[in-house]
Amino acid sequence: MKNIERCIIHLDLDAFFASVEQRDRPELRGRPVLVGGSSQRGVVWAASYEARPFGVHSAMPIAQALRLCPEAVVLPVRMNEYRKASRAVFTIFSRFTDCIEPLSIDEAFLDVSASLRLFGSGQAIACQIREAVRRETNLTLSAGIAPNKFLAKLASEAAKPDGLKEIFPEEIDAFLLTLPVKALWGVGAVTAQKLATLGVSRVAELRRLKREFLLRTFGASGGLLYDLARGIDARPVESDSSIKSVGHEDTYATDLSDPVVIQRELLGLSERVAQRLRSKNLQGRRVTVKVKYADFSVVTRSRTLAAGLSNGGEIFGIATELLSQTEAGRRPLRLLGVSLATLEVLGTGQSELFAAPRRARLSRLDQAVDQLRERFGDQRVVKGSLLAGRKEPSDAEQGTDGD
Ligand SMILES: [Mg+2]
Incomplete structure (x- = not known):
């Protein structure tokens, strides 16, 4: 393969x-x-292309954006509408392949290798998708086509807005050598800085470094850098069906025994899981809490819900119930974990029908939050998803809509 x-x-x-x-x-x-x-105190979640020449970009405070572009129209976030549009677009994707990896509400990788005989070349498929999205949803999207995920994403960035770009194997070098190292997948500020001290700021310069040297300097990610600089990326497209669960667990240097501290950790884990779910455009119906006691014995407690969850506050509410079925707090813990399984695309299911129980969960949550607040003060406890969970803009940390 x-x-x-x-x-x-x-x-x-x-x-x-x-x-x-x-x-x-x-x-x-x-x-x-x-x-x-x-x-006025909010941040920009998305800026239309008309606003961008003014220097406005997502994640910028609204007040600052309005100083740069006073004539901009500022609108509230209508997450339900964006979800609806996103579902329509992902449905179009699914006509061409089952192998779809959502990266966020508005972005996905498709592996169409097995669809080429049926639908034509990658470019032909991308054209058909772009046309269908325009016709059926009145939205535009950009497409990048390449032999791997890393190059496909770079190609779509180069094609924006409303464009299409294919990087053919023989063009990979010419394309990559012009880029700054920051364009490489996984190269953040820290790695870029470290490369800069080595006199490397462009991919062309990175190419001159030997694999052994990169491994020595950057550990395992040095090998990745070496490969990416050559356009090599073997990561598969991971479709929803290949992701079985999304979870997070922490092992603690000192065993946890204070119930309030345990609650706080559970809250942090719930939020992290929620964030990861939403970044993959997923929600989960089965919540599992895992605890490992000081004697290394492990217990898990799970519950399957009628409606999928993707909100940190709601996940925390269920996780709190599940944790109460363990001996956490009475016996010291060395590990705590939260995970969601039975995954589905975000926004699907019958959440409306279950609005009442959801509210009940949220009010239990309020109580838990209040207790935590008393103990740790506002700053510690009041984090994005918890607060936002009660209102429409419920996905503050879903991130802004980059492009
Ligand atoms: Mg986008």
């Missing part, structure tokens, strides 16, 4: 949240639009 040439498409909706607003309110088309909530 490994050596068979793959065809990967990266698809990314253009200025997604802002584009949905401009689609639904034609008077906003051609005007700078910022999606970012109702208060």
Whole structure:
């Protein structure tokens, strides 16, 4: 399997949240639009392309964005509308392949290697998807086509907005050698800084370093750097069905025995899991809490819900119930974990029907939060998803809509 040439498409909706607003309110088309909530204190979740020449970008405080672009129209976040649009777009993707890895609400990798005989080349498939999305949802998206995920994503970035770009095998070198090292997958500020001290700021310069040297300097990720600089990336496209669960666990240097500290850790884990779920555009119906006692014995408690969860506060509510079925707090813990399984695409299912129990869970949550707050003070406890869980803009840390 490994050596068979793959065809990967990266698809990314253009200025997604802002584009949905401009689609639904034609008077906003051609005007700078910022999606970012109702208060001046919020941040920009998405900026339309008309706003970007002013230097406005997502994650910037609204007040700052308005100083740069005073004529911008600021709109509140309508997450339900964006979810609806996202579902329609992902449904279109699914006509062409089952192998879809959602990266966020507006972005996905498709492995179309097995679809080429049926639908034509990668480029033909990307064209058909772009046309269908435009026709059926009135939104535009950009497509990158390449033999692997890393290059496909770079290609779609280069194609934005409303474009399509394919990187053919013989073009890989020419394309990569012009890029800064920061463009490489996984190269953040720290790695970039370390490379800079070695006199490396561009991929072309990175190419001159030997694999052994990179491994010595960066550990295992040095090998990754070596490969990426050559356009090599073997990561498979991981479709929903291949991801069975999303979880997070922590092992503690000192055993936990204070119930309030345990609650606080559980809250942090719940939020991290929620964030990861949403980053993959998923929700989960089965919540599992895992504890390992000081004597290394392990206990798990699970519950399957009628509706999927993706909100840190709600997950915390269920996790708290499950934890109460263990001896946590009475026996010291060395490990705590939260995971969600029975995954489905975010926003599907019958959540409306279960609105009442959800509210009950949230009020139990309020109590738990209040207890924590008393103990640790606001700053410690009041974190994004918990607070936001009660209102429409429930996904503050889902991140902003990059492009
Ligand atoms: Mg996008």
